[in-house]
Amino acid sequence: MSIMSRFSLAGRTALVTGGARGIGLATSTALAEGGAAIILVDRDGEAAENAAAQLRERGFDVVAYPLDVTRSADVTALADRYSHVDILVNNAGIARSNIRAEDMTDDEWTSVVDINLNGMFWCCRAFGRHMLERGRGAIVNVGSMSGFVVNRPQEQAQYNASKAAVHQLTRSLAAEWAPRGVRVNAVAPTYIETEMTRYVYDSPELMQHWIGGTPQNRMGQPDEIAAVILFLASDAASLMTGSIVLADGGYTCW
Template sequence: MSASISSAETPFLDRFRLTGRTALVTGGARGIGLVTCEALTQAGAGIILADRDGEAAKSAAGGLREKGYDVTAETLDVTDPAAVEALADKHANVDILVNNAGIARSNIPAERMSDDEWSSVVDVNLNGLFWCCRAFGKRMLERGAGTIVNVGSMSGIIVNRPQEQAQYNASKAAVHQLTKSLAAEWAPRGVRVNAVAPTYIETEMTAYVYEDENLMRHWIGGTPQGRMGRPDEIAAVILFLASDAASLMTGSIVLADGGYTCW
């Protein structure tokens, strides 16, 4: 009862503060990952910005440090379990893990999909995410505390159209189920595991949609809000899930989709 009283007396806005905590963000050099790094460090966390592109990681971290933030850059290929384990040894004090690294390959009909086209997506989106959860999670379990936020997708809940992308959809559905599985295993030992499931997000990589009438009809026309999301809108959800404001949440898949899955 005393723990509940103590929590109830914590000012609500203070529950979003991450002061004194260390967060590692994979795929942190651009897009949702980079904006998430800024969101978490604004909340007080020290950031380890990890990306497969080491030079991009250094550049992104440097830009954040110029703003006065505490950011360290690391090169990490999440599909290399030995490299993931080595980084977890180096940064054994990570309190918050954000598994953002992921790739998408579309317009590949399943019957013509090569082994590599399947495996390359699953290796990053699912296997790499698990290697990170395993390596950093077991160290959190040793301390009895930690938070993991996985970046899933609405594609793990629905089948996108008009593009064929069975490997991507399957990998994200697996991320959601893995999130629930780890949450159930680790909750009694103080580690929370949740996921955010974004809609189409407006980045340089998706700008081409505005020049494709068919995609516009399905992507934007199929969204009640009538637009794509922004990276900062996903980063805000990640900040919430990483913070004590979400202390009762584990195993949750939080849709941030502009209403896309309502129809």
């Protein structure tokens, strides 16, 4: 097998959570370009269908489903329906910032942890069972550099904690499932330019901390994270499991 052929996903099926926009849509696109059939899921069912339609216009094999990853039973039902999924990308997540820990409400804590950590585990568990039965599969979790460092100047203890937990969950599952043919890795992005983060350009203080604190002196783009996910999902990363790949423009170097 040639090196380049290891990047091909032809004949495989990939499911991407939070796939309707940002990193999720870029990842759905990248995996489709790699040859995979895509199951694009998102809590916003209309957005998921619109994104899938755009990809189908390019000739890709894509279906869309609404899914709230915090609903364990719904996740299990979808996994049982699509028990042939070869690649799972756990991208669904939220960030709620500028909340001091001492002022944080129960909901402000649990709403983030339920999606970023619990929902990710429900997906890993449900789809992982079928992968283990078949003796093969690749899972890629979207963590964050916030699982390594405490971001400045915004207070976001619940987000940072949830992403650090994602990294350790990734390692734990990798260690358990490697002998049975299932690889589990994660990517840890820096600040990524999406509709949700462009407000940084209007805040000199945030700009200094976010971009001024990054050796590459810029934010990342969704397709730059999607490229890492494509690699981790492919046979090109066949020796990798339990890895947390930082894609942070050098932010954690300083």
